[in-house]
Amino acid sequence: MEAITGRSHRGHLGRLSHRALPPRRGILGHRAWWVAAVALLAIVVAGAFSTLPGLLAGPLRHEFGWSRGSIGLATSVNMVLYGLTAPFAAALMDRFGMRRVVVVALALIASGAALTSVMTTAWQFTLYWGALVGLGTGSTATAFGATVTQRWFVRRRGLVTGLLASGSVFGQMVFLPALSWIVDRHGWRPSLVTLVLAACTTVPLVWIVLRDHPADVGREPYGAAFQVPRPAPHYGAGRRALALLGDAARTRAFWLMAGAYAICGASTNGIMWTHFTPAAHDHGMPATTASSLLAAIGVFNVIGTVASGWATDRRDPRRLLSVFFALRGLLLMCLPMLMSATVEPPMVAFVIAFGLLDLATVPPVVALCREVYGDGGAVVFGWVGAAHQVGAALAAYGGGAARDAFGTYAPVWVTLGALCAAAALLSLLVRRASPAGRADGRRSTAVDRL
Template sequence: MNTDTTAHRSAQDRTPRTPHPAWRVAALTALAIVVAGAFSTLPGLFTTSLHEEFGWSRGSIGFATSVNMLLYGLTAPFSAALMDRFGIRRVVTTALVTVAAGALLTSTVLTAAWQLTLFWGLLVGLGTGSTAMAFGATVTQRWFVRRRGLVSGVLASAGVLGQMVFLPALARVVDHYSWRPALVTVALAACAVAPAVWLFLRDHPSDLGAKPYGAASFVPRAAPVHGAARRTLRVLRNAARTRPFWLLAGAFAICGASTNGVMWTHFTPAAHDHGMSATTSSTLLALIGVFNVAGTIASGWLTDRRPARRLLAVYFALRGVLLLTLPLLMAPTVGVPMMLFVVLFGLLDLATVPPVLALCREHYGDDSAIVFGWISTAHQLGAALVALVGGTVRDTFGSYDLVWTGVGALCAAGALLSLSVRNAVRDTARDGVRPAPATARRPTPSSSSASRSAS
């Protein structure tokens, strides 16, 4: 009998193993995030074109961009709750259709600055916010127990990968044709991915009769959580009573200001001021995206092994030094110092996401995706303010130098805030709440078992 058992096990060992379905879900999630990420590259490309065609100030164009970024952030926590209520597939498919509609309307009926705010700021902001980092956090929380840091790094980098894939081609389209075909291109890409999401994305491992990757036991799917808006606000209320929430929100606001707010919005027009072509500057941003993917994945790997708050502080300190040096590097041509900046900034750009996600899971448990959504709102608020202020500073002083210097100095504050986030047990004991609370709903048998298996 022992011989038969050994032979049976040997036969099992020789049987090819299919990948866990969690990896297929993660790949499809990454594809949706890649396409949505392409939309964030466009404001920097069409700022100059809109200014020249319509005569609008850069400040008014920056206002529409800031509305987009603010709604991007505000939508994220509600979308995480809506995914619990209606499912990931429905929410993400609707979001992709919404961003496509916003881009197409912007390209066809735009005649006034308020329309840019409505179509690009409102529709595209709402759609991209629903496919933002909270989307990746929800998928990671449901489908993975092991490799969460690595997967969160991969999904966080997917948005920048979208910028990397689309940006050089879109820049050439803008240079040789117009900004309108560039908008139509990304709209068609969103329309192409939406059916794949609807047909193949699954909301929970139990839908396929599978366990989350790395889980010791089967985790049944929890019942839909009704009152998504109320739940989202309740989670905010409870999280806002804790110190780590405000520290992480402040740090992530500075993160947004020093990435989306300044680099992805103002780098291309700032480089144009120094005689660099839009194609060249966009290629540099695309290269930042290349190294961003490597940096974010490496950050996820490190987050599984090192204290998250210390990693976060190091990332902010190094990013601040780089931004302070950028005014000295701007020139019509690309030299070695600028290439060094591109490599280093790319490695640090979204490296902050995995440690912030890890700190949210440590402090807020089952509600971490929604809490992270609210912290992402702070990220986009910081980005929106700098997008608006940066354009106004350029209109007033004729240069972006003060913007780079000011945001670089802010990163020092981000490093200090990151170091102030302490151990979850000590923080929650001082704040009078339990560690990793399920702040939004009463525990159910399914959610309790999910929490135990995730542990």
């Protein structure tokens, strides 16, 4: 089908990267950078919402007497919808445009948070926070960033992908201290109102600056030699997202990337953000200290993701993925030996190295999806991202079950380290597009059918 083969205007866009480029413009000289900046702002604000459930758990239990399971259900629904929404949101952006979809997503996020501030029952928390906020944040996930880079950039795609991918973590770092202070001093409802105001403030900026395609403002994509016509909208966004999944699922490349990315989710979100603090506490480290180490990992996430994007513009993304997974696996296998009651230099080195590698896998996977699936690359990446969330959910549950069974997290770290080694091998098995396929934007003939 056209969406997978890429026989569209974006095939024309693919040819541009192999022709003479215009003189370089500064960052302020091309609309693409302004579009990327506003997209980054929307991703940062949406990312801030993921920090709040951990801060709300205690106050909600105290005020309403809800169980941890009731509160956790809303968070689980949020995570599942976050993963499943991304491919459909990317398809909707092809149908209605990025600007409309992102504005609606921010409105959903703001509405869900506002309604959460007046809820009285646990099912309302699941509906408002789990469903509405989950749908909104999923629509502004990395698939949105992939769509921005695919439409607006020919050069510097990897770098911009890294910047946008780091936005969610950056939002957590920026808002977490302020939200924590607000919850401690003024209660949990003002913290929700703060996020609602942030989302509402972002909406007009998105509407004014964000554009769906360079042709809308009479410009060429950044790094292209000439303008590209605006494509016709893809009708039937839901059917297209499912059709792209069906087509991609018949290729070996999709399952290799989905498998590797599921391991990526298990070895980052699933285990580190859920079980690192209790694992460190098992060795006598205070929970506040362990949480501070996690925050430090988030700082280095931003550096590592941007650096990975820069490298993806210059190196084979398969090899980068393989190196990232191999190094992450070694770090996880060493972690049991680094745990102690105090923060020693080896643990500091682990925090820095793991932070640099944590989100570094995003730009190479986005690049591979774009190469292999052409016009449908952003949507396919959304489905690969859903596999990431599935892996994270399985690790979050399995890590706790293993701790109960063995009385220690050591087997968990070793198992995930071994899985990362497998992901490194899977990454190398993904076949890249041929030079001819990359030149005309079509899906590579090197993609093996199952």
